[in-house]
Amino acid sequence: MTSTSIATPPATVPGRVTGPRHSVNRRSPAGRVVTYVLLLLFLVIVLMPAYVLVVTSFKSGREIGVTGQWTLPTHWTFASWDKAWTALAPSFTRTFELAIPVALISSFLGCANGFVLSRWRFPGADLVFTLILFGMFIPYQAVMIPLRQIVQTIGLPPGIPTLIFVHCVYGIPICTLIFRNYFATTVPVEIIEASRVDGAGLLRTFAWVILPIAVPGFVVTIIWQFTSAWNDYLFAIFLSNTSNGPITIALNALAGAQSPDYAASMAGALIASLPTLLVYIVLGRWFIGGLMAGSVKS
Template sequence: MSTTVSTPVPPKDATGQPVRLRQDKGRERFGLARTLRYVALVLGIMVVLVPVYVLFITSFKGAGDASPTRAWNLPETWTMQNWQDAWTALSPALWRTFQMVIPASIIAAFLGSLNGFVLARWSFRGANLVFTLILFGMFIPYQAVMIPLLQIFLDANIPSGVPSLILLHVIYGIPITTLIFRNYYMTIPHELVEASRVDGAGMLRTYWSVILPISVPSFVVVLIWQFTSAWNDFLFAVFFSSSQNGPVTLALNNLANGAMLQNYGVSMAGALFASLPTLVVYIILGKYFVGGLMSGSVKG
C-alpha cells in the first residue's frame, strides 16, 4: 500500500499571485543591508588607499616625472634614488625619535599605572578631586601654554631636543594614561587587593606582585597610544628642538620644504619612512589594542 506525500501549496492573494512569506522578506532586507555595508566598506577603503597609492608611486618617480599633473600615472622609469636621498636626510632624525619616543612611552605608562592603581584601589580623602585635576590636563590646548612652558624650560636650563621632548611627552601623557589604567583597575575584584593586605603586603608590594602582572592589556593600549602620539608630534618639536637635534617630523618638514620645488618623490619617500614605525607597531600590537580598551570599559 503506497502513501502519497502532498507538496504544500504556497498561499495566494486575491489575484492568484503567491503571497511572499515574512521569512523571505526578512532575508531580502538582511541581504540588502549587508550589501550596503559592503559598499560603504569598499568606499571607505578607497578613500584611505587612494592617497597611499599616489604617495607610493610618486616615491619611485624621477624629478621630471613627479608632478601634480601626472600624480595618478605610474612612473615612466622606476627609481630608488628618492628612497636613498630620503634615508640619508632622515636617518639621524629617525634615530633621535626612537631615543625620545621609547623612554617617553614607557615612563608615562608606568606613572599612569601607579596613578591609576592608587586612585582606583587605594582610596584616600580627595581622590576624586585629584583625579579630576589630572584629567583637566587633557583639555588644556598646547598652544595656550607653549610660550610660558618654553620659558620655564629655559629658566630650568633643560637641554633642548630629546631631553625636553621626553619630559614634555611624559607630562602630557600622564592624564590619558591615568584615565586608561584607572578604568581598567576599577574592573579588578576588590577581594584581590584585600587578600594581599591580609597577607601583609603594602601598597607598593600589592602593585608590584599582584596588580602589575595582570596589567598587560592596558600597558599595550597605553604604549601604542603614547608611541603614536609622541612620534607624530610636530608642535613640541618646533618649539623645543631644532633641525640638528629634533625628531623626524621636524626633519620631514625641512625635507619637504627643500625638495618641494625640485622632486616630489623625495618628500613622498620621506613621508613613508616617517610613517613606517607607527604602522609596524599597529600591525604587531593592533589586535591587542581594542581588547585592551574594552577590558577597562565596564566601569569608570
C-alpha cells in the same frame, strides 16, 4: 456515555522553538551587494592618497606632475628613497630615543596613579583625579611660551631630553584615566584585600599583584604615547631644531625647501610613518582588547 478526548500539548523537541513561527530577518542578497559596494568605495577613497604617495616616491623628477600623478612610473627608481633616508636617518634614530622612553615612563606613572586613585583610596582622591584630568583639556598652543621658559629655568638640555620630559608630563593625564578605568572595572577588590591580609603594603601590592595583570592597559597606553611622541610636531618645533629634534622636524625641512623634491618628500613621509604603522599592525588587536577591557564592568 461519551468519551471526552483530552487534547495533549504537542511534544517539545529540545532546541526547537514552539509557538507561532516568525520569519527570520535576514539580509537579502541585494542588501549584501550594496553593503560590500559601499565598503569597497570607502576603501578606495581612503587608499587613493596612499597610492599617490607610494607611486610618486618611485618616480623620477620629470615624471612628477599633476596630470601624471595617477600613472605608474615608467622607470622605477629608489633615488628618492636614498635621498630621503640620508636626510632623515639621524632624526629617525633620535625619534626612537624619544618615543620609547616617553611610552614606558608615562605608562608606568599612569599605572601607579590609576591604581592609587581607583583601589587605594585616600581623602581628596576625587579632587586629585579631577585636577590630573584637567591637564588633558589645556591646549598646547596656550602654554608653549611659559613651557619653554620653565624648561630653560630647569636647565634641561635642548632636544630629545626636553621633549621626553614634556611628553611624559602631558601623557600622565590620559594614561591615568585609562588605568583608573581599567582597575576600577576589571580588577576585583578581593585581590587587593587578599594582599593586605598577607601583609603586603601599597608598593608591594602594586609591584607583585597589580603590574602583572595590567598588561592590557599597558598595551593601550604604550601604543598611544608612542604614536603621540612620534608624530608630534608642535612641541618639537618649539623645543628643538633640525640638529637635535625628532623626525617631524627633519621631514618638514625636507619638504619645505625652496625647490621641493616631491618624490623625496613622499618617500620621507612613508619612512616617517612606517614605525607607527608597524606598531598598529602588530599590536592592533591587543589595543582594541585593552580598550574594551576597561569599558564595561564584569
